[in-house]
Amino acid sequence: MSRAAPPSRLIAALLLAAAVSVVGTGPAEAADSTVTVNLAAPGKTPTRAGAGFLYGLTQNGVGPADSLLQPLRPTLFRGGGARIAGHGWLGDGYRAGTGYQVRVTSAIDQARRVTAAPYNATYHLLVSDVWGADTEQPANTVYPCDNGDCTNWRSFITQLVTDVKASGVRVRYDIWNEPDGTGFWPRGVNSAQYYQMWNTAVTEIRRLDPAAVIVGPSYSGYNHGWLDAWLARTKADGTLPGVLNWHFGNDPLADSNDAKAIMSARGVGPLPMTIDEYLFSQQQQPGYLAWYLARLAPSDVSAAAHAIWSDCCTAGTLDSVLWNGQPTGQWWVYRAYAQLTGNLVAVSGGTGVAATAAVDQGAGRAVALLGNQTGQTGTTSIAFSGIPSWLLSGGRTRVTVQRIPDQSPLAAPIVVSSADLTVTGGALTVPVTMVSGTDAYTVTLGNPIDGGTGGGVSVVDANAADFTYGTGWGLTTGVADMYAGTANWSHTAGATATFRFTGTQVALRAVRDVDQGRMTVSVDGGPPTTVDNYAAARNASGVVWTSPTLANGQHTLTIVNTGQRNPASTGINIALDRADVTAAAPPAVIDGNDGRFVYSAGWGLATGIADMYAGTANWSFTTGSTAQLPFTGTRVALHAVRDVDQQIIAVSVDGGAESLVDNYAPARNASGVVWTSPVLAAGQHTLRVRVTGTKHPASSGWNVAIDSADVTA
Template sequence: MKRNPARKSAARPGWRPWTLPVLAALGAAVLAAATLDPAPAAAADSEVTVDLAAQGAAPTAVGSGFLYGLSQDGSAPADNLLQPLKPALFRGGGARIAGGGWLGDGYTAGAGYRVRINSALSQARRVTAAPYRATYHLLVSDVWGADTTQPASTVYPCDNGDCSNWAAFVDRVVADVQASGIPVAYDIWNEPDGTGFWQRGVNSPQYYRMWDTAVREIRRLVPAAQIVGPSYSGYNHGWLDSWLGQTKADNTLPNVLNWHFGDDPATDAADARALESAHGIAPLPLTINEYLFSQQQNSAYTAWFLDRLSASGVTAAAHAIWSDCCGAGTLDSLLAGGQPTGQWWVYQAYARLSGRLLATTGGGGVAVAAAADSSAHQVLALLGNNSGQGGTTTVTVRNLSAASWLLHSGAVHATVQRIPDQSPLSAPVTVFDADVATDGATLHLPVTRTSGSDAYTVTLTPGNGSTGPVDPTVVVDGTDTSTSDLDHFGYGANWGVTNGVSDMYQQTANWSYTGGAVATFTFRGTQVALHAVRDADQGIMSLSVDGGSPVTVDNYAPSRNASGVVWTSPRLAVGTHTVTITNTGQRNGASGGTNIALDRADVTPS
């Protein structure tokens, strides 16, 4: 879309002109956060609700935990990157550290064992102390050596009915933990269901001998010890049903019931509670100390899972690790080059929920967690989605009278921020910051999600008299190459253009399959968001602003999102800037190609 520099306020094709009086006349105060942007293709409208009258417990950042998120000695990342997330759970046991653990030492406590237990205790020492006072799940099986690198000749605990070496190992672990004085919970065996960690059968007689031996040894030595299990690789009703029955009969139930992943933590937790009740077991604390598959680790899905955790009754959960195991200190890739990513900002927003949690409902694949803090005069909501699609989500806030401190002259101030799925990301993008009117009881806030992989926050504070959107966005189609326009694209060799692409803005796509092919986008403003195709055949591109250090963006996705935001620039000084876009010729290992397909750019002009 071309911009006429002499008519900055003129309505443009594809924009939805609006005024607050018009919206109010329609019977509701409406936040026009991103209605200036064209809605993404295949986007369905949805609604989520927040009830100010239904206040519950204080937020506890239940999902703020990390599997192997720290460096080997626990010193990284720095406190300024860790404390804002209010982490409540860490999990580790020295996996993949050279030496192979107890197994690598020939089933005894040698150097391989020592380096793993020392790593875990160093990590636990930091995070269980002030200011964190988090829980640390010690992965006993990783200290033993079962981290998927064990050889085929491995003698597993209780092979041939002999559990004596396993018992000696457990005794040594407990002795070393006790000598350290560091509180840990013992997570006995990771994913004992044939995933490469345990090769003797899920819920097999040998598994139960291994489990029972460990529990009895730990409790013999430390009766008050916290034990975690079964840590299945995914929530499985049948497995857990059998496991609860057997461990109850053996008197080896854990102190904490735990599993990994699952489709919906709230649904899984409810099912686990029903199983406990059916077996006559008093409710145990529930944890999920691995969640999010690699393809789910984007801003939107992470926020969705955190939202569902807030409604689940789970007491703690830990983000899974896939690409940088096991001592990189990146918080499971929440940090890139020591800088926050979009996911990091999602966790930071989640940690800012304060006061009392509010009852919410989701819809259309969108979930919301929200809290009201009367002392801070603030309501904060985090929006995520698990569909991978954009669309307009109306946030309906009910029973405003229960938070009368929000109202000032009949208005509430609303700030909407977009958290792009970007690595790194210097800060969320503010897309709306103004007062909105109310009907006295309800507020309706439409938020247009420009990409299915981005999360959003909505912050409500007392009205202050401000009006209007933040820096109306200028939309520039990828085919706009006229140098007479302030904002325009430019393409070098090996770029093509396709028309009639129904799920892209203006139905056009500019593309290149060739490594080294360069495109540019020149604009006048303070920020730009680039839309491009994410799909199963897309490659990796690099971007730099004004000749600065490039960042890489992987456009691979298991399913197509044709026009979402894939990268947002930092805030820039007012002036003319140039983004250089290069097809690196590289691809994600799961991708079927190296194509780069550009859709459009959204410019913040001032």
């Protein structure tokens, strides 16, 4: 149901039902399982079907900021002004007054932003929201077609469609939200009055706008019987929608297959299908979200919208995917989901877990996004097969495992590991230890996605190869409250350990307890700092010391057992748990059409281009035309199209010498890096691109097409 919350008693009942039927009561240790990812079986282009939001925007549609919204590459938004003061058409006494106007203005403002470039998303206008059915209706409400009178309802539809058409914004009409007794429509599911209301609206919308797309029935959950009856009746009445939709459900793949079977049996369609609300409140965490997206990928559902259970309805938090204007774990799952580009590949296996995966030669990587439905922990192995040769260098490929914890806010995913691993016979198996049942994970072969080796925090177990131990150290395994279950310990004065890392900061985690001693820590031969690990109560994995911010690069941390102790301590033990390494922030991605690029005359814009960032290309074939990007940072990389019809460009920074870049290529690469600047002094700079009017002899055209730029801070 729409998260314009129904009465509290109904919420409690629904949450209880969901808790019993959908999600377990807590994390459970599961037997190891294997998910197989076949990179040699590329399928359809990723549709980002799950990248949708119910009441995700601010009232006027300007929030959240593009920097938080564009990276998710959303495809669907849904709204209609629910809970905005004035109560819509209903609150105006069943006419178009100020209450109606503020709601329709909000919906049009939101739709205008997200249906235009760079989003080019779809907006489902909740007609019942504008009317006033957002669960705050008074008890004496006169609903559409009460006593068989649909006159006022028809007048409302006429006013709404007329106003939307006058705005010039294209929306899809979602006629009535959850018409099955959930507080939005108390006149009965599939009742005679409901069909009067539905048929009147469909007929009037199509009379006023024959090209309009209508969405329905928007039941609060997938229900085979309701949907079967509804399709039979609306087919008979000639009022079938353009899009078939529903909310929630246990498995989007199973539900969509069932809906297709009903349509086939009834001689309907096939109609496009959407799930306009998904995830109950207890499911709104990275692990379950990633599982749901994985189940959505092989289905025929074209779009789905994340549901809202708080912040309703104009907070601009993307249904609480943002926390105080900052990304959460769910946001990072959607960010990883947006980076599943190229082609989806075949995925199978797993117990209680699911993954969606894609391979993209242009991006130089293959990515698997892993989640789980049951809140389980344990180890899931990702078995890659059919690994293409372009992902290999010397028989090895870079493998990056990232953990996306259920945190609000979350600055970046945690890099669990990143290493070059050997591929044998085109196959490689990567074990993923699921620390928490609410975590999601990504496993990337090749160039890391956001939060990979170019940014975020890497967790390095103290028993990893990057730690080196001298004499006087031992290892204990099976320690339940320590990372990876291991403790590297010493009770010998002078015993030394070193940790080599690459990054900008390191935080050391060690045991604090009643028997722990004192140690010194230092970085790169600098002055040592004494750390007292005594504590009256045990903390096996807390941060005991954090370095200052360091220059990005290679460093060495040295730990020495001093043989000394706090007077209250019973021993001189030192036990290392792990280190958290902060890497340099990943480059900021600037779309060629986000307003920061400044174009001279002679440039045009193309939208809806699936293989380019944000779906846009800024193009020119006019000699002498220029594009400039002012930026602040230390380096910039330009992404542009390389193809059979591209010409040569000249690129420079800060008015310096130009570098000629030939964008001709016998095969298309729409978003690869074509030029990278040298390292620059930190500060403000300007990138300049000039159309030269020259080309490779083999090129068939004179085109230049800018995709985006990566700016390193």
